[in-house]
Amino acid sequence: VKINLWVLLCSSFVSATVREVLQTVALKGGSEFNDPISYQSKALGFVEIFHSTKSNDEIIQYYALGCIYHASQKQPNKRTAVGLPQYPTDNLPGWISSTNWMTVVDKCSWYGISCIGSGVSSIELHNNRMLGIFAPEVELLASTLKVIDLFSNSFLVTEGDEGNAWMGKLTNLENLFFGSTSFEYNGVPSYIGNLNRLVEIDISNTFFTRGPIRVEAFRNLNNLEYVDMADNVYTTTIPGEITQLIDLQFLYIDHVTFLNVEQTLDFLVGMPSIFENWMDYTYFGGTIPTRLGQLSTLKSFSCTFCGLKGTIPTELGNLSGMDRMWLYQNELTGTVPTELARMRRIKYLHLEGNDLRGDMPNDVCFNRSPFALLVSLGSECDGQMTCSCCTCCGGVECNNFAGGTPAPSVAPTGSDNSPVQVVAIPNGFCFSGESTVETVNEGKIALKDLKVGDLIKNGDMVEPVYTFGHYDKEGVTEFIQIYAAGLSKPLEISPDHLLFTQHDIIPASSVVVGDLVMTADGRLTEVEKIGSVLAKGIFAPFTKSGRIVVNGFVASNYITFQENSASLMIAGVPVINMHWVSHVFMAPYRIWRNFFHHEETYVKGVNSWMVEPLRVLWHLLLEQNALVQIFVFLPLLMVVSITYAIETSWTLCFLGVATAMLFFGQTRKSKSVV
Secondary structure, three states, X not given: OHHHHHHHHHHHHHHHHHHHHHHOOOOOOOHHHHOOOOHHHHHHHHHHHHOOOOOHHHHHHHHHHHHHHHHHOOOOOHHHHHHOOOOOOOOOOOOOOOOOOOOXXXXXXXXXXXXXXXXXXXXXXXXXXXXXXXXXXXXXHOOOOOEEEOOOOOOEEEEHHHHHHHHHXXXXXXXXXXXXXXXXXXXXXXXXXXXXXXXXXXXXXXXXXXXXXXXXXXXXXXXXXXXXOOOOEEOOOOXXXXXXXXXXXXXXXXXXXXXXXXXXXXXXXXXXXXXXEEOOOOOOOOEOOHHHHHOOOOOEEEOOOOOOEEEOOHHHHHOOOOOEEEOOOOEEEEOOOHHHHHOOOOOEEEOOOOEEOXXXXXXXXXXXXXXXXXXXXXXXXXXXXXXXXXXXXXXXHOOOOOOOOOOXXXXXXXXXXXXXXXXXXXXXXXXXXXXXXXXXXXXXXXXXXXXXXXXXXXXXXXXXXXXXXXXXXXXXXXXXXEEEOOOOOOEEXXXXXXXXXXXXXXXXXXXXXXXXXXXXXXXXXXXEEEEEEEEEEEEEEEEOOOEXXXXXXXXXXXXXXXXXXXXXXXXXXXXXXXXXHHHHHOHHHHHHHHHOOOOOOEEOOEEOOOHHHHHHXXXXXXXXXXXXXXXXXXXXXXXXXXXXXXXXXXXXHHHHHHHHHHHHHHHHHHHHHO
């Protein structure tokens, strides 16, 4: 009895202490705890039971996370009533994954939670079937929180200022993704403009709609690189505060309706850093502005089913770095300007479904692969318009009646778009931070904990990591997920990264269900499922063999520099596998690393000593015509092949030198005896 009384007394003391701490930060002054079934009371009870001995700061963090959980776990709302009628309100499905949530386990090990020190830095619960509301108590994490990713939780609701004002208080946020949720507001709220560290935001396909795009929302976001505001309805045009952002590279405004206002393409003129702009199925009055040709940074442009009228401006030919352009299914008239041939780097050009006339200019046809880079060219070929070099003719053959260019769904962060970045990795050769390798000394460890010099088990060999091509602990980007029979974890890999399969060493983007991939023990196992995931950490460790075992899969250290191609293509002919040619080209750097151990430096996560020069070299080479490629590549390959031969015969060279020295020494000795 004495023991039970003591436990009761201690429990009451702890309870009072936790409650006192939380009452000082409770958004309603503590009155929310008066309702025993409120999500705040449930979160309070959780902290009292499992984490009452933590510091005050930690108690507040556990409480905020507990509020997020209880407010969105199986909670009915006005969206579930309509969208999930098959479930009774008291038996709704729960989160897809909630590993370690609401337990004694440290919060930094909970599913979707990352920390810097003891502070919560990232909440990544995308596509996790959150049902209910998103708790505004998330603002209690403001001092450390950098990333919120709630993408594709369709039945997660916020409403008005009461439900959304927390956004303006998270002033350390860098990435904010709530596309394809039921967040609701009358347009785009002004307090987003408080987030002056924001780099990427996705508000697409939400109920942030039927209201204005408030200029204050973007006025101070000078670090913003990525904006996806697709699939919404706005009552104002796009404000200059967006288009004047100095770092904005990726802008997606597809499937947008502008109510009672006329939006033209003039807003694009003068954008200082725009790299990719997709606006399919959004109606724009008027013509393509001639000054669009001044956007020297623009590489990817899509405005299909946009109602564009008039002629194609000759000034578009000034976009010398343009990689892909889609203008199909508009109302464009006139002829195709010969000046478009000046876009020497373009790979995709689609103009079908317009009212164009005449012949496709020969100069444009000369840009066709294999003698240049243009691999996909579409137009009408119906007599009014002729095209002898097109890869497809008309909307049916070009298969573009069903929909426009697919817009990204979540940021992507890769620079280069990435729809992303959260980070975009142009030609990224990377794995996610939670992917694992097996080390000699520590067993399986995550790539985020791997270091240069660590010995890893690579199939039937052990070898050190001699460098990283990409090393970014905080970066967030989209990876392909490959699930294979007999392997417990999927491989999270960038699309261009090469993977060992039964076919060859091919890009991950080319792998399909049913393919056989190589595992650590040398066997082949079947791919059962392929998906994608937005994950934190971007890592590309390099080994001297050029291969690495990650999550049980055998992958190359390298990528393809030609989209979806396993082989280096010159004049349309596969010359050599990308893995082997990259491994040969890396030989000089590996030899250098044997003798000189410089400090690794990374620019935006990319190895500035090795990867960036290699990438620049490849792109300079691949952007030339076939003759230049042949006359530059073959001599260069011969030079590095000699270096590779020296590297692979290193031991033989030393034995040869030692034998020669021994022989020479014996010869001199015999002569001296004589």
